[in-house]
Amino acid sequence: MQRHRLASIFEPRSLIVISDVSLPVCESVPAYLVRNTTLMSFDSSESFLKLTAKEAIESEERKDLAVLCVQPDRLEMVLSFLERKPPRAMILLPTQTIDDDPLEIRRFVLGWARQHKCLLLGPRAFGIQRPHLNLNLSKHPILSNQGRVAVVSQSRLLLMSIMDWANDVDLGLSAAISMGEVIDVDLPEIIEYLATDNRTDSIALYMDKLGSGRELVSAIRMASSVKPVLVLRAGKASPELKGDDAVFEAAIRRAGAVRVDYFVELFAALKAxxxxxxxxxxxxxxxxxxxxxxxxxxxxxxxxxxxxxxxxxxxxxxxxxxxxxxxxxxxxxxxxxxxxxxxxxxxxxxxxxxxxxxxxxxxxxxxxxxxxxxxxxxxxxxxxxxxxxxxxxxxxxxxxxxxxxxxxxxxxxxxxxxxxxxxxxxxxxxxxxxxxxxxHQLRIPQPDSRPSDIPAARTLLDTALKEKRSTLEPSEAMRLLDCFNVGVSWEEDGQDEQFSVEDGVPAVMILVQNDPIFGPWIRFGEGGHKVVFSSRDKGLDLPPLNAYLAGQLIKRSRVWRQELETYVEPHIFVKLQRILESVADLVSEFPCIQTLEINPIILGYREVHARDVRIVLDEQAGVSPRESGYDHMAIFPYPHYLIENRRFDDDTPWVLRPIRPEDAEALQSFIRGLSEKSRYMRFVSMMRELTPKMLSRYTYVDYHRELALVATIQVPNEANRGLPREEIIGLAHYLRNADGVGAEYALVIGDGWQKRGLGRTLMSKLIEAARKQELAYIEGVVLASNKPMLHLMTSLGLQNDPDEEDPSMRRVWMPLNQAD
Structure with missing residues (x-):
């Protein structure tokens, strides 16, 4: 099985420790590492040179991990020695001496690490502890108790405080790690590793500065779908931190994690x-x-x-x-x-x-x-x-x-x-x-709903951008919203006194702006005047939205809880949900929209009226988000544009679409309905159904980095008066490999639907999507006896190679970063 690239840090199989101070790891190397560990301690540059003249790194292969704790003026000398056999990863622990030029040191070590393809934690990193391995690659003298909680921190000292508290209350840890001052191994990658770590049941994160909102949210969503993730963030009001804290909280909420505000709350939540x-x-x-x-x-x-x-x-x-x-x-x-x-x-x-x-x-x-x-x-x-x-x-x-x-x-x-x-x-x-x-919510367009007129909306926006206008005229803004079926009636100020804000009829507003980290966000609040929103108001969310998410956004808002809950009729609430859904669709499809404000939205007894809309544009239009991978958003939307209505040669209709979480039961029925031969050919076992973990993994997909497609047909549902229901007849998916650059695919077709071109169609779509996600390669393992599958794959251009570990299997793969 392929190792994750961070395994060199979390589970090193070989180690070199170079230090000019005493380190815990030098005093007690874990038993499983003893044979593959080189310890080099010295007290001066001269003694190091003498030591290296005699010392040789015993293994002919690169060490998995190097742990360095040396004074800044000795670092270049030590790295020159390591150039003979650069390690796969390196941790730079803090020293007593403060760097004379810390920025220059950071640039130097990062450049060295990238030149030698070496992962880097540091300088001044805490290091890592893995209690179940008796591994303490830090300067902390006490190894934490063994447990199931992983703690990841951007602060070395805060991490040590959490560890001391955990020891005091008998809370064991599976891992403790901090990154240091250089961003090489970043927070999202560590979260992704811990999401698949079978020693970790929950993850606690401390962070302050943020990088890519998309990568962070994607990693936390992946982790929190299988284990609890807790987040503590400091510096809410600090001008040094990019991004609005309320938007950060909304992102954490949508990622399925739990945010805590205070140090003591982190401890309480961890225990609970x-x-x-x-x-x-x-x-x-x-x-x-x-x-x-x-x-x-x-x-x-x-x-x-x-x-x-x-x-x-x-x-x-x-x-x-x-x-x-x-x-x-x-x-x-x-x-x-x-x-x-x-x-x-x-x-x-x-x-x-x-x-x-x-x-x-x-x-x-x-x-x-x-x-x-x-x-x-x-x-x-x-x-x-x-x-x-x-x-x-x-x-x-x-x-x-x-x-x-x-x-x-x-x-x-x-x-x-x-x-x-x-x-x-x-x-x-x-x-x-x-x-x-x-x-687990997805925005899935309903078949009977009127589709958005994206071409007309694009023409309207392109016209404004070509004229170098940053603001749409009110009439243009109304037409743009109408293209996305935003269900409001437009009226001029004072047109209908029955719906006058001044007369006490409630009014709300919808505001969209852009955060530098997490992209567009949507706020629902009190309207009719300019409102300063409280930081405690949770009426904010990120697109995309479906009806449930839009309803929860409304219900979390202060104006709903304090004013509207007992006033608004159910059908008006539904209209507000639909408005929010449509606005979210609009800003998802058009990154050039920087600000959108509908204010006031007047809530009548039967209708929803709006008087004013303001839309501000970014003059740089950019490429279509479907081509760029919706990189302006923190959450990749469900790729509904991949839905295709098709017909077999005998005119039987079927649908190709991305899988959804609610497909779990239908997918399980599909697997149970396969013949024993088909199940064996796909899973290389006689398993009759998917495990709950496999079922979740196949149906809950982060479309930012993976893809799962199903082919479905409509069949009568005898349990529901014969009304039609969807039945899955084929599944194709790829999951990102541990190396982060390739993916492993799988394809299975129902017994009664084979030899109809279905497998070729699904696999072709997978390859096309993998190229768009800029994967380096796509691969799969196929039984050597599965001649039809091998023929299909080679006819699509994949290479058929022997599997080095198992002669009964074939590695069938394709490089994707070159032309066919």
Whole structure:
């Protein structure tokens, strides 16, 4: 199996350490590396020259990794020695001496690394720790406990703080890494590696400065689709940081990750997402033995959009009264005033867990000399291991209560010191669920909807740009929006007094602007006047949008939560959704639009009216986004332009289209319906269906870097009165290889649809798309006995080579960076 190019850093198979100070790795090289490690310690330039005169790097091959910790004035000398056999990767650790010219040092080492095709972390990088390998390639004297959380930081010192905290609370790490001062191995690439690392169950990121918004969002979306990702970012108001922080938060939300605002929240969220089960919603119930602590919890909840008070059913309330006895407060919160026993606590929790209206439970226990706290906590810890819903605990107090929190933590139940931190942890769990719903949304045009008139829109914009105008006339802006079916009625100011903002009829606005990191963003807010938006207003999102995303954007906005929720009729809400969808489509297809503002949008009882629209253009039109890969956007839209309606030679209609997440069930049915021979030819096994992980991997595709196509036909759905449903008859996809420059393809055609040209069509489309994504090559492994597949591939121009590791297989591949 091909190694990821970052494996040289995360899992080195050979190592050279050169230092003029004592390093932990020099004192205890991991056993698996002992034979392939060269240690070179010296105390002066003269001693290094003497050492290198005798020293030889034993292996004839390049070392996977070099770790250097030397004074700045000795660095050039050490790198000259390494030029004999340059390593695949290099880490430059910090030294006591401050560089006289740090910018020059950075340029020098980056140039050296690129000249010798060597990955670089540093200068002044923390390095890396991999506890399960006993690998400590840093100056930190303590190796973290082994665990399942990876921590990645742009700050070396903050990373060490997180590690110290993790050791203190017995939270084990799978990896700890920081990048240093030169951007060579960048943050998105590290995230992508950790997404596929089977030692890592969750990822914590600290970042401040950002590079490519597309690459960052793509990497986080890839990772968060399979494991929780937490993000802490500092310097919100710093003028040195590019990009609006609210746009950054929207990008993280759409990427399915959880953003935390403060250092302590990162710890709480890590504990919760590492230990607790994941909720299916934000309806929480609080159970405790003190009115004060439960009140503090609900006070801290505020107007969080992620959390809400659960309403217990009548049966649940009756059962709680029976369990807790006279004097208890039964409801939400539920409070036991009598000394609580372990049996009562567990029976109460079971009632709440079984209630369909409850998604998660927060247990608040204050010190009570009448309770047997030890027994209560032990029973709680035992139940936590099997509870089907997340239970987060706050045990208030310090010296006498700390052991009880540790007991729960070790049992896999997150326990916190204060109601506020416990609530923050619960919010992280619920934010994770909410953001995951956003992550899997796609904008898919409905077959019965009127298509956008893109040619007419392009003609209108090209005319303005040729005339070197940066602003469209209002009439032109209205025509442009009409090309994209933006469902508003245009009126002149004062035309219809029935819809006057001054008379108190509510008005909203839609604003689109561009962020230097994440591209176009869309805000929904109060209209009728110029509004200064609060940083706490979450009524902002990135295109593309579908109906669900547009609806959530509206519901998150301050104007909806505080003013419109009880006023706006459902059909008006739907109209607002459609307007937002259409505006998002417009700015997705035309990168030249820098600002778009529709204000005011007046909400009547039956219609939505708009009085003014302003559109500002970038004078550089650029190429079509379909040719450039929508590189002006942080999120690659679903490539609906690849949808084709086709017919077989016998006139049977079929559709070629990119796969979607909701195709999972149909894809599983397709695989189950294959003959044993077809399944074996494709998967080289007798597997009867895809595993959940494989199913997710094939149907959730980042179209920025991959492609999956299906061929479908319409068949009667007997379970739904014979109405037609789509059935998959063919699948073709490629997934990016670990080297980042090539991809592995796969092709499978239903037994009843072979020998009809379907495989050739799908494979030709794959090759065409791989070239557009500028992949260097595309490859696949095919059974040597699968003559029809080998014939198809060679007829398309692919090369048929022996597989070096398995004579029963053939490597069938094609270089893509040259003409056919």
């Amino acid at each position: 997402l590492s230990y607790a089960r994941r909720p299916k919603g934000g309806r929480i119930v609080v159970f405790g033995n003190s009115r004060g602590s439960t009140s503090l919890t609900f006070d801290a909840m505020g107007s969080s959009s992620a959390l809400s008070k659960a309403s217990l059913s009548g049966n649940s309330l009756r059962d709680l009264r029976r369990i807790l006895g006279p004097g208890a407060i039964v409801g939400n919160p539920a409070i036991s005033y009598a000394p609580l026993t372990g049996e009562q606590l567990i029976e109460s929790l079971k009632v709440m867990v079984d209630d369909a209206g409850v998604d998660a439970i927060l247990v608040m226990l204050a010190p009570d000399e009448l309770m047997d706290m030890q027994k209560v906590v032990e029973q709680l810890a035992a139940y936590a291991r099997k509870a089907p819903k997340p239970i987060v605990t706050s045990i208030l107090g310090e010296a006498t209560m700390r052991p009880f929190r540790r007991l729960l933590n070790r049992a896999g139940m997150p326990a916190f010191r204060t109601p506020e931190t416990a609530l923050g942890a619960m919010m992280s769990l619920c934010d994770y669920f909410y953001n995951q719903q956003l992550l």
